[in-house]
Amino acid sequence: MAKTRSVFLCQECGYKTTKWLGKCPQCGEWNSFVEEVESPADTAVSVHDTPGTGPIAIDKVEYSESSRFSTGIGEFDRAMGGIVPGQAVLLSGEPGIGKSTLLLQTAASLSVGRKVFYINGEESNAQVKSRAARLGIKTAGLYLLNDNNLEHVVSQIDTHKPDILFADSLQTLYSPRYASLPGSVLQVRESAHELISLSKGLGIPLFLVSHITKGGDIAGPKIVEHLVDTVLYIETDSRGYYRILRSLKNRFFSTDEVGFFTMGESGLTGIEDISTAFTSIHSGEVSGVAIFPMIEGNRVFPVEIQGLCTASQFNYPRRAADGIDLNRLSMLAAIMEKKLGANLSASDVYVNITGGLKIEDPALDLAVIFAVYSSLKNKPSALDTIVFGEAGLTGEVRPVFRMEKRLQESKRLGFKRAVIPFQQKGIKPPDGLSVLPVKSIEEGIALL
Ligand SMILES: Nc1ncnc2c1ncn2[C@@H]1O[C@H](COP(=O)(O)OP(=O)(O)OP(=O)(O)O)[C@@H](O)[C@H]1O
Ligand SMILES: [Mg+2]
Known part of the structure; x- marks a missing residue:
């Protein structure tokens, strides 16, 4: 029987050493070494060694894109x-x-x-x-x-x-x-x-x-x-x-x-068609809602952002977020207080993404602000309008990626208006979709 010996292997990169180390010298990971037992005589032999074919000119290599199958x-x-x-x-x-x-x-x-x-x-x-x-x-x-x-x-x-x-x-x-x-x-x-x-x-x-x-x-x-x-x-x-x-x-x-x-x-x-998976059906006017054109791969689909502001019963008003980062919500609430004069210090603020999605795209900021502001002021939300743009600490609305694709698909899905960052106003919208470029969240909120 082959003699066995103990080795320590980094769980991150597989680096092997005979002594335990706190930090892997290869990948830099801490506390990643685990003791393993191996038989040294066998390590060099592969169960299935495919024989090498030797060098071959690249243009002689057979390959066809049609070999891809579903x-x-x-x-x-x-x-x-x-x-x-x-x-x-x-x-x-x-x-x-x-x-x-x-x-x-x-x-x-x-x-x-x-x-x-x-x-x-x-x-x-x-x-x-x-x-x-x-x-x-x-x-x-x-x-x-x-x-x-x-x-x-x-x-x-x-x-x-x-x-x-x-x-x-x-x-x-x-x-x-x-x-x-x-x-x-x-x-x-x-x-x-x-x-x-x-x-x-x-x-x-x-x-x-x-x-x-x-x-x-x-x-x-x-x-x-x-x-x-x-x-x-x-x-x-x-x-x-x-x-x-x-x-x-x-x-x-x-x-x-x-x-x-x-x-x-x-x-x-x-689900081939996800255009209705993350929105709700509202009968009549509703406040506290904004529609965000989410992009995943080449698919754009509307996602409903819901905001709710209520008078706080606590010393410290509550901020609760389902589907977005809570720190991001706190930051957006602070920007709204400072730039919109929104009295959120006495309000509990809740934000929810319909359908349970988690969204990290910063382009969501403006839609969150719209939803929260609409609830705070009890102003009806425009459900035919998509809203997107990243909010900066000074209240500016910053550009977002893949704007053109979002506009095209939103038009196809039946939206009539799009609130977009001013810096991207040069992008030609599809016919039938009117774009409303805004420089700041104040300008954005004025369109609500
Ligand atoms: N009879 C059932 N009817 C409906 N859904 C079921 C049923 N049985 C299992 N499921 C669903 O399938 C899931 C388990 O799926 P699956 O075994 O493919 O998961 P897995 O990722 O392979 O899990 P593991 O890591 O344990 O191997 C369950 O969590 C449940 O949602
Ligand atoms: Mg399984």
């Missing part, structure tokens, strides 16, 4: 631009968010006319089958492989040569050549490396599920994120109704696009 799930394709042969994709997200559901749906969709392997180390075949039954999945091309041993998995893949490979999850796989437990830095790195080099060698796409840490980062060494071509992250809104699929990295497609889904009894359903 997952058959529209919103998945939208987020990652379809699949390229040999592409390694890592899917991560909070426990219970729907990683296995999305992966099983994708595997089933891809298994029509293809042999798809689904390595389910986390659940039994019966559990996966029961989920498949709930999701209404029946396909003959989908094969379950309930095994955690990397060597068995590799030999099965070598023998059966599937067309696509799924593994749920990376943290349950282990190589018997290492004494450390599944999920440890060494095992995660090894499993990722083996499966990726195997799938690249065979030219087949690989989808890996990965857990995340308490801090929300992908569990395991950072090197795994470098090894894969695409990193996808699935998250939810504050109410857990929607699932939003983002790509944090993609070597073959833009990372701007996102996919929207709802989670239900029959799994994840893509």
Whole structure:
């Protein structure tokens, strides 16, 4: 039996040392070293070593853009631009968010006319089958492989040569050549490396599920994120109704696009049209509302911002925000006091983003100010108007990114007016949408 030895591995970058260190000399991370046991005789040997082909002139390399193919799930394709042969994709997200559901749906969709392997180390075949039954999945091309041993998995893949490979999850796989437990830095790195080099060698796409840490980062060494071509992250809104699929990295497609889904009894359903998902239907006039043109990837959709001001019963008035940063709301309230003479020091201020979205785009500032001011003054809100612009501490309204796209889509969605930052008044609006450029929040509020 090979002799084992203890090493310390940085969980961030995989840097190896024989002594524990407080700070990683490679990536600079503090407290990232974890002790692992490895067998030195085996470390140099890969389970699956693909033979090198030697140098080849770049113009002799065969490649075709048409080799890209669809997952058959529209919103998945939208987020990652379809699949390229040999592409390694890592899917991560909070426990219970729907990683296995999305992966099983994708595997089933891809298994029509293809042999798809689904390595389910986390659940039994019966559990996966029961989920498949709930999701209404029946396909003959989908094969379950309930095994955690990397060597068995590799030999099965070598023998059966599937067309696509799924593994749920990376943290349950282990190589018997290492004494450390599944999920440890060494095992995660090894499993990722083996499966990726195997799938690249065979030219087949690989989808890996990965857990995340308490801090929300992908569990395991950072090197795994470098090894894969695409990193996808699935998250939810504050109410857990929607699932939003983002790509944090993609070597073959833009990372701007996102996919929207709802989670239900029959799994994840893509939402093609999200233009009404984040607004309410109001009968008649309403105050305390502003409509913000949110942009995600190439999609613009209106989001309703609600503000409420009430006389405060407390010594310190309350500020509560659902969907925006509370510090940002406090700052905007302070700017409103100073620049608009709004008496907010005696008012509790609540802000809510309809539909439970969390928005970090600073272009939202002006819409928040509109909603709060409209509630404070009981002035009806203009629901045919979109409002956007970043607010500065001196009350100035600053430019926002992707203005043209926001205007075009807002027009298409039926909005009539747009309150925009003055500095961007040169941008030609689409016919039928009138733009109202404002230099400051005072000018903006005058249009309310
Ligand atoms: N019978 C059911 N009806 C409706 N929704 C269900 C049902 N069973 C599970 N779900 C939904 O599926 C979610 C679990 O999905 P899934 O197992 O795909 O998540 P996961 O991200 O793979 O979780 P884990 O990290 O634990 O593996 C649940 O949180 C729930 O929302
Ligand atoms: Mg799962």
